[in-house]
Amino acid sequence: MAGGHVHALYRHGDTLIHGLPPQVKVAAAFLFIFAVVATPKEAWWAFVIYASTLLSLATAARLGRRFVATRMLIEVPFVLAALLFPFVGGGATVSVLGLELSRSGLWDMWNVLAKATLGLLTSVVLAGTTDIPSMLRGFEKLRVPRVLTAIMGFMIRYLDVVLGEFRRMRVAMHSRGHNPRSLAGIGPYARSAGLIFIRSYERGERVYLAMASRGYTGHMPSVNGDDAGISQWSAGLAVPAFAWLVAAMAWWSL
């Protein structure tokens, strides 16, 4: 029950990108995404540049095509939602393969798809090169309040434990012949979800007791990380700086 999914986002490596301090990578990723979001949708060439930049970074980090592609699959529901825009948007229409599609709907679809895909790709590169403990240290170095990083830490830590409980409950249900073939059979799952909630609540109490026993008085000690040097900051921030330059050119070109 090692539950590898938390680490499923991370690919171990010793590339330049892996070696950058986490706070630099987190800040660079956020700034990069801001640049992408701030780019006008009409400047399609800017998005091509962003995508090539990210793909080069993924290559430089040796993430591998398959690794990146499978982690991008989470976007599928959003893609399906965006595909509806041309059908429901109003205004002028264009004829595509015999279908009358809304012109503004098509632009909106492109806008959402391009920006969401690039945002996700940025996260995949960040998560692929930064393991979770370092990511939390990075957030702390960026002065994200300790309470928030502690909550993130707890969430990640106990996700596996709770999923493990749910998995065992499901196996126990199947072992006693529960084999839902329709929506009607979903009842036991709903009840086990309720039970998981209660168990997690009780576990929360036990975790708190264990913390209090080790001197916890309401203040989480911070996790110290290494400071980043000027050269590391400039290397890391060069990427979003480039993206901001592209965004500025995109606005100027309109």
Added chain:
Amino acid sequence: MSVPTIAVTDLAFDYPDGTAALKSVDLHIHPGETVALLGPNGAGKTTLILHLNGIHMPQHGTVAVSGLQLTKDNMPEIRRRVGVVFQDPDDQLFMPTVRSDVEFGPRNLGLEGAELDTRVDSALDAMEVADLADRPPNHLSFGQKRRVAIAGVLAMEPSIIILDEPTSNLDPASRRELAMALKTLDTTQLVVTHDLPFAYQMCERAVVMDHGEIVANGPTPQLLADDSLLAQHRLELPYGFVIGAGS
């Protein structure tokens, strides 16, 4: 005689629904002792240990740790002196890495820098888990998690370690590794367990609790050889296990 590490005098505790969990408990543990706390489920063992580090406050009677009375004001020092290792290591290991988890207690005590590192390293070494320092706890085996949980408590440099069911869910090899690691510690230990052979192996003295009272207190081999005492309090040695026949 030395100041007892744990001195519980006439301790009584009722749960809010009126159930008497502890009735006039007296228990003394002296420095360097390793004592087993035995008893059936619901005997009040857990309630007693939650009194030793002030999670529960005495309703009647007193608790003192190395001469320091358990009061609200003394709580931080009491919790440093009494290290409790809980039954489910998943409840205890909540930080993202083993090292940061072992650091949690000493940091709460205000330790930093080299002093903190020394403290953490020696705790990790004592439990032979130094090579796991940078791993996230969810990737460890159950036995490793348990030893890391103990390291987290050792790093507080407590006067006494209380282990709640330390061998539960361990496979025989992990159980032996745990026993070996615990044997090397010179800290006073109170081991709450149903695992009578483990108590026999680890503890020179045993205390039997039932219905919120201490019903027997003496050398472990002597208590475990008393068949009628064991039967009376729902304690059973594993099939084929004979006290004194080799351990």
